[in-house]
Amino acid sequence: MATLDLINVQKSFGQTKILHDISISLADGEFLVLVGPSGCGKSTLMNIIAGLEEPSGGELQLDGRDITPLPPADRNISMVFQSYALYPNMTVAKNIEFPLAMRKVEKSKRAERVKSVAKLLQIEHLLERKPRQLSGGQRQRVAIGRALAREPRLYLFDEPLSNLDAQLRLDMRTEIKKLHQRLGATIVYVTHDQIEAMTLATRIAVMKGGVLQQLGTPYEVYNRPANTFVAGFMGSPRMNLVKARLTQESSRLALNIQTGKRPPVRIDLPDMPSAMSAYIGTEVIAGLRAEAVNLARPDMVAGPTERAVDARVEVIEPTGADTLVVLDLGGNEFTVRLEPDVSLKPGQDARFFVDLAKLVCFDAKTEKLIA
Amino acid sequence: MANRRPKGFGADRFFLYAVLLCLALLFLLPVYVMVCNSLKPLDEIRSGNLMALPIIWTIEPWLTAWSTAQIGVQPTGLKPYFLNSFLLVVPAVAISTLIGALNGYILTQFRFRGANLLFAAMLFSVFIPFQIVLIPMAKTLGVLGLAGTVKGLVFVNVVYGIGFTTLFFRNYYAAFPIELIRSARMDGADFFGVLFRILLPSSGPIIVVTVIWQFTNIWNEFLFGASFSDYSSFPITVALNNLVNSSTGVKEYNVHFAGAFIAAIPTLVVYLVSGKYFVRGLMAGSVKG
Numbered sequence: 001m002a003t004l005d006l007i008n009v010q011k012s013f014g015q016t017k018i019l020h021d022i023s024i025s026l027a028d029g030e031f032l033v034l035v036g037p038s039g040c041g042k043s044t045l046m047n048i049i050a051g052l053e054e055p056s057g058g059e060l061q062l063d064g065r066d067i068t069p070l071p072p073a074d075r076n077i078s079m080v081f082q083s084y085a086l087y088p089n090m091t092v093a094k095n096i097e098f099p100l101a102m103r104k105v106e107k108s109k110r111a112e113r114v115k116s117v118a119k120l121l122q123i124e125h126l127l128e129r130k131p132r133q134l135s136g137g138q139r140q141r142v143a144i145g146r147a148l149a150r151e152p153r154l155y156l157f158d159e160p161l162s163n164l165d166a167q168l169r170l171d172m173r174t175e176i177k178k179l180h181q182r183l184g185a186t187i188v189y190v191t192h193d194q195i196e197a198m199t200l201a202t203r204i205a206v207m208k209g210g211v212l213q214q215l216g217t218p219y220e221v222y223n224r225p226a227n228t229f230v231a232g233f234m235g236s237p238r239m240n241l242v243k244a245r246l247t248q249e250s251s252r253l254a255l256n257i258q259t260g261k262r263p264p265v266r267i268d269l270p271d272m273p274s275a276m277s278a279y280i281g282t283e284v285i286a287g288l289r290a291e292a293v294n295l296a297r298p299d300m301v302a303g304p305t306e307r308a309v310d311a312r313v314e315v316i317e318p319t320g321a322d323t324l325v326v327l328d329l330g331g332n333e334f335t336v337r338l339e340p341d342v343s344l345k346p347g348q349d350a351r352f353f354v355d356l357a358k359l360v361c362f363d364a365k366t367e368k369l370i371a
Numbered sequence: 372m373a374n375r376r377p378k379g380f381g382a383d384r385f386f387l388y389a390v391l392l393c394l395a396l397l398f399l400l401p402v403y404v405m406v407c408n409s410l411k412p413l414d415e416i417r418s419g420n421l422m423a424l425p426i427i428w429t430i431e432p433w434l435t436a437w438s439t440a441q442i443g444v445q446p447t448g449l450k451p452y453f454l455n456s457f458l459l460v461v462p463a464v465a466i467s468t469l470i471g472a473l474n475g476y477i478l479t480q481f482r483f484r485g486a487n488l489l490f491a492a493m494l495f496s497v498f499i500p501f502q503i504v505l506i507p508m509a510k511t512l513g514v515l516g517l518a519g520t521v522k523g524l525v526f527v528n529v530v531y532g533i534g535f536t537t538l539f540f541r542n543y544y545a546a547f548p549i550e551l552i553r554s555a556r557m558d559g560a561d562f563f564g565v566l567f568r569i570l571l572p573s574s575g576p577i578i579v580v581t582v583i584w585q586f587t588n589i590w591n592e593f594l595f596g597a598s599f600s601d602y603s604s605f606p607i608t609v610a611l612n613n614l615v616n617s618s619t620g621v622k623e624y625n626v627h628f629a630g631a632f633i634a635a636i637p638t639l640v641v642y643l644v645s646g647k648y649f650v651r652g653l654m655a656g657s658v659k660g
Contacts, residue, residue: 052553073559085554089572098568102559146558 002063002153002186003028004049009058011044011210018044019210022058026203029184035197036207037233042190043158045207049188050156051075062153073102078147079156082163084139086131092142093118093127099150117145137168144179157189161196173199194234198222206230223289223358228367231287231360237324237335243364244286246279253277255286259331270305270356275370284370285362290324292358293336295344296351305357313348327352409433409628416624432625436633440626442613443602449630452610456590456637458521459606463528464585470529471536471581472574476566478537479544480552490541496534501594504531512599519601527599528589535588536581543577544570579648587638607634 004026011019019041026032034042047053049060051072060068067075078099086095093114100110118124121141131139140160147155157176161169177200180187191197197204197218204221206213206229214226225231231239244255244267253272258264276284302308311327311334318324323342327334336352344350361370408416409432411425438448478490508527509518517523547570555569571578596606605613611634615627 050553050557052556072553072557073561077557079554079557081550081554083548083550085548085550087551087555087569087573089569098555098560099558102564150558 003061004154004186004188005059005061005064006045006049007059007061009045009048009060010056011041011048011053012056017210019048019055020212022212024205024212024215026186026188029186031180031187031189031200031202032205033197033201033203034188034190034205034207035192035194035233036213038192039209040207041210042192042207046079046156046158046188046190049154050077050079076153077156078150078152078154079158080143080147080160082159084131084143084160084163086139086142086146088131091128091130092123092134092145095131095142096127096145096149099146103150105150113149117148120148121145136164137172140164140172141175144176148183153186155185155187157187159191160189161191162193176200195236198234204234206233208233224360224369224371225287226369228285228287228362231362235289237290237337239287239289240332240334241362242286242288242329242332242334243283246276246282246284246361248277248280253280255284257286257330257332262328262331265309265311265330267307267309267354267356269359272359272361273371276361279361279363279370283364285364285367287360287362288334288354288356289358290335290337292355293327293334293338294353294355295338295342296353300353302353303355306353306355308351309354310349310351313344313346313350316344316346405628405632409625409632411625413621413623413625432623432629433633435623436614436626436630440614440623440630441617441620442610443605449607449610449614449633452605452607453633455521455600455604455610456607459524459528460586460589460637463525463532463589464582466525467529467532467536467585468578468581470533471538471540472571472578473566474533474537475540475542475544476570478541479547480549480565490537493534493537496531497538501531505594505598508595509599518599519604521600521604523599524595524604524606527595528592531595532585532589535584539577539581539584540574543574547573576648579645583641583645583648586641590638 004024006022006024009019009022010017022045024032034045036042044053048055051067051070055068058068059066062075062077086092087098090098096114096117097110100113105113114127115124118127121144123138123141123145126134126138126142131142134142143160160176161172164172173196176189179185180200189196189200198221199218201218203215203217205215206221206226208229214221214230216224216226221230221234225234225239228241231241242257243259244257247254247256253269253276255267255269256264257267296302296308309329311329313325314328314333315326316323317326318340320340322340323338325336325338325342325344327336338344362368363370404421407424408421410428410430412427412429412431415423415426436449438450439446440448442449442452474493478486508530512518512523512526515523515526517526551569552565555565560568590606591608592606593608593612596609597612600606600609611630614630
């Protein structure tokens, strides 16, 4: 397939900057997910890659070739749109054939291609139908089929699952991932759904306000978020972010958490990045995922990176697979993910083990990761 | 009251239908007078009772109006002018509709600088009275060498119709999903590819509206026909006027009625055949959907 390089891509409308200096390099076969809240510029960036909008500055390279001045049709890029954008006046077969017909591909070859794509996506029985006779999931498949038909160098997906109902969305998500594994295609995928981003991507680009916040693998973005925005945006429930004062006693660092009149909580830290020492005596933002906390049972011994803390149970939310418990930790709301059959009651004080192996700390002012 | 469906045929219903029926008859009265008197010999009309049914039924006035009435130099009836009108209406409607679609496409899909101003200017042409353009148009036709021909009339009616057709198509395409156009562009469709393969095939309702509108307007148009045509290129409206207004000989009212009805038949047919699309199309153009 292909490599894609975005080099300092910018976009502004008059004085308003929509995209600030976006640079991303994609290797062959990568699945890049652009994720962010609405208005973050992810769709604009995708339209620029597609050639539907012109960048105000910067360059795009596909396979090392500058494609910035090329019109969309000459870029060898296919796109699956949010509304599927199936041509209502054509049958499914004609829809899939359309990009080939526009490129004046031989008729017999076209028919062959339509057949193989339909087989791949299991829509052979729908070929003679019109788009309005299809269900949402079927339309989605046809739209993907049309994108596959001309075997482009790069695929773009613009929130392709957001019009489907919850169950179908999960199925199609798996389907798209399978397709990627099978084709080894290079894909750029836009979504506002962080779970879609986590499950599909080989790399995630988190955006906000036209600025690239972090570019990394799902693991990196989830476990070492570059700033508090990424920490709060990725993952459900969101990462717990708690303001804490960093202290040092006999060469050991510790976090002191206290907000309001609740009793303070003190957590001794394991070895931390050396950059942390600059923050001794000041406030930092500590970030911990909900699954880093466990209920302490009497027979349990804390592991090397685990610390015991006491907290009050505020709310219990069973989800079936596990139970989310909102704790009051030194006056801060703190969500933890516990076993489904946990026996706690609201208002109860309990002891928990906090695993600090994946603790991240952010600068309280810049909100950037202290690494 | 509002939620309850009326069950029986109550007094209020009866009154409503009675009023509607009376009004319908009132509106149909001229049609009755026309048809009824066109089937009478002239003597019966002269005797004064316009409302009475014919005593002696005859289709002679229709045949006279169609093929032998004296309109131009030759007693040709309305036949050649009826044909003229078709030769005028069909290309004029087709061309103005196509140009309207093209304009609508450009005005909605290419947001160039001044697009709205241009559209406002085209819309303004809808409000210019015919009389104002008569002399400049006569001059233009002279320069183009189209004066006094059916082609010239086609040109005039196309120019005058573009304002309306552009308005129709522009508003219809403004609600057209932009992703479809973008998708077609990425799939490799060029400027006309998008228009002919994506937009026009999805424009059924608005095409019907435009065709009906243009057909009836151009078919019934009189002033341009009277101003820019000669004996060989009169449209039916002008021929009808000449038939009815001839100042010599006896006024053959029955022939006049028949002629007027012949002139009205094509528009009636168009309305009857596609009237429901007309209403539906008008909605489709104005409301998003």
